[in-house]
Amino acid sequence: MSTLSFFIKNQGQILQLTLEHLWLVGSSMLLAIAVGLPLGILLTRRRALSKPVIGAANIVQTIPSLALFGFLLPAPWLGERADRLAITALTLYALLPVIRNTYTGILGVDPGVREAARGMGMTDGQVLFQVELPLAMGVILAGVRVATVITVGVATIAAAIGAGGLGEFIFRGVAMVDNRVILAGAIPAALLALLLDLLLGLVERKLTYAH
Amino acid sequence: MNEAQETVIEFRRVSFRLANEHLLLSDLSLSVRRGETLTLLGRSGSGKTTTLKLINRMLEPSTGEVRVEGRSTLDWDPIRLRRSIGYVIQEAGLFPHFTVERNIGLVPQLERWAPEKIRARVHEMLALVGLPPERFLSRYPRELSGGQRQRVGVARALAGDPPFLLMDEPFGALDPLTRVEIQREFRALQERLKKTIVFVTHDVREALLLGTRIALLEEGRLVGIYTPGEFLHAPDPIAATYVAAYRAGDANSNL
Ligand SMILES: Nc1ncnc2c1ncn2[C@@H]1O[C@H](COP(=O)(O)OP(=O)(O)OP(=O)(O)O)[C@@H](O)[C@H]1O
Ligand SMILES: [Mg+2]
Numbered sequence: 001m002s003t004l005s006f007f008i009k010n011q012g013q014i015l016q017l018t019l020e021h022l023w024l025v026g027s028s029m030l031l032a033i034a035v036g037l038p039l040g041i042l043l044t045r046r047r048a049l050s051k052p053v054i055g056a057a058n059i060v061q062t063i064p065s066l067a068l069f070g071f072l073l074p075a076p077w078l079g080e081r082a083d084r085l086a087i088t089a090l091t092l093y094a095l096l097p098v099i100r101n102t103y104t105g106i107l108g109v110d111p112g113v114r115e116a117a118r119g120m121g122m123t124d125g126q127v128l129f130q131v132e133l134p135l136a137m138g139v140i141l142a143g144v145r146v147a148t149v150i151t152v153g154v155a156t157i158a159a160a161i162g163a164g165g166l167g168e169f170i171f172r173g174v175a176m177v178d179n180r181v182i183l184a185g186a187i188p189a190a191l192l193a194l195l196l197d198l199l200l201g202l203v204e205r206k207l208t209y210a211h
Numbered sequence: 212m213n214e215a216q217e218t219v220i221e222f223r224r225v226s227f228r229l230a231n232e233h234l235l236l237s238d239l240s241l242s243v244r245r246g247e248t249l250t251l252l253g254r255s256g257s258g259k260t261t262t263l264k265l266i267n268r269m270l271e272p273s274t275g276e277v278r279v280e281g282r283s284t285l286d287w288d289p290i291r292l293r294r295s296i297g298y299v300i301q302e303a304g305l306f307p308h309f310t311v312e313r314n315i316g317l318v319p320q321l322e323r324w325a326p327e328k329i330r331a332r333v334h335e336m337l338a339l340v341g342l343p344p345e346r347f348l349s350r351y352p353r354e355l356s357g358g359q360r361q362r363v364g365v366a367r368a369l370a371g372d373p374p375f376l377l378m379d380e381p382f383g384a385l386d387p388l389t390r391v392e393i394q395r396e397f398r399a400l401q402e403r404l405k406k407t408i409v410f411v412t413h414d415v416r417e418a419l420l421l422g423t424r425i426a427l428l429e430e431g432r433l434v435g436i437y438t439p440g441e442f443l444h445a446p447d448p449i450a451a452t453y454v455a456a457y458r459a460g461d462a463n464s465n466l
Contacts (some may be wrong), residue, residue, distance in 0.1 A: 121293035
């Protein structure tokens with residue numbers, strides 16, 4: 001059976017695992033943004049914290065993914081469900097680019113512009129939401145894009161702990177020494193990464209002021 | 212007290228030092244009267260911008276106090292204080308992600324004016340600084356020349372109709388011809404608007420042309436305050452240096 005006909009025959013399962021994959025990536029990215037964006041903003045206000053926090057996020061990224069899944073396995077609430085565990089680990093991975101880009105993006109805003117904003121009588125919140133975040137948006141979204149692409153890749157390994165996703169095909173294919181099965185996981189994963197990158201690129205262009 | 216003589220901004224023995232103890236301003240005392248234009252003249256690094264920022268509490272005095280409308284700036288809510296003081300920043304400081312319209316309408320928007328009122332005000336301000344609204348409203352600052360940016364900076368500072376105006380070398384980036392032109396327009400504007408203005412410049416000619424009085428700063432100290440007439444005959448050697456430069460410039464332009 002050719003790879004193509006294998007794909008067609010298994011399209012239902014490919015679709016289901018792709019959706020699972022998307023669920024893992026989507027929820028961990030939302031969590032990473034929900035945590036990383038405020039944290040990155042906080043670091044620009046408490047710069048002394050930036051070294052230890054970004055350093056810690058850096059260290060997390062250097063832990064091999066399989067090992068990170070393993071480390072989290074005995075954790076009480078997390079270890080109960082494989083997808084919970086996977087999403088936590090993926091969030092930890094995605095955190096660094098989000099925090100770092102938020103931090104450097106905001107610090108990169110022209111100090112003269114920030115000064116003007118304060119001088120016009122903007123409150124701290126208005127400076128943040130009307131000036132700093134919009135001007136840093138390009139850099140922040142670039143971080144989100146990088147994190148998303150990384151997460152799509154790392155999420156294939158989540159199948160090793162039974163969290164599902166396209167990694168199922170890859171691990172199964174490796175075990176069966178069947179390239180068609182490996183490709184049934186690898187190709188949709190690669191396409192997913194490209195697609196999300198493209199989509200976020202569009203969002204970036206839409207939300208960034210200078211085209 | 213005579214209305215025209217009423218002091219509305221006052222420095223009382225103000226000094227300002229950085230966290231590293233470096234002294235930027237020492238023992239500065241001066242007062243600005245309602246409706247006047249006080250020019251702060253001094254060379255680069257003499258403390259002109261620092262003096263302005265003490266007025267709208269972008270900086271706080273290390274000793275002494277700055278009073279606006281009879282109240283120490285430290286007793287003002289900084290947001291309220293700044294919204295009642297128009298601020299034209301050195302190098303314009305426009306928001307690069309806002310159109311000209313949003314830049315100028317910023318303070319009215321912060322003050323929650325009705326949208327139609329903001330629009331009308333923005334049109335009025337653009338016309339006031341000599342930029343045809345229909346051509347400039349939807350441009351971004353990067354689509355303007357340096358001089359146009361400075362005009363927008365002035366329009367933005369005026370939009371909220373603040374009683375005070377701080378202007379930090381607002382015409383610095385202009386060629387001499389445009390500069391003379393915009394100075395003349397500004398004088399006419401002054402007559403009409405009757406704001407209390409503190410105007411920073413390092414150009415003697417500009418200080419003499421626009422100031423009802425001139426405060427001369429040198430290395431963070433006040434050398435003296437003069438009317439233009441007094442300044443031209445001031446006995447102080449530093450003032451005399453400026454006057455000599457001014458007369459030399461005059462001689463050149465008469466060649
Ligand atoms: N935050 C700061 N840190 C260190 N030095 C500063 C700071 N702010 C101002 N200075 C120094 O204080 C002095 C006065 O600065 P200020 O900006 O008031 O000068 P100025 O008269 O406005 O000069 P210019 O005409 O060049 O704008 C300068 O020597 C400047 O280098
Ligand atoms: Mg200055």
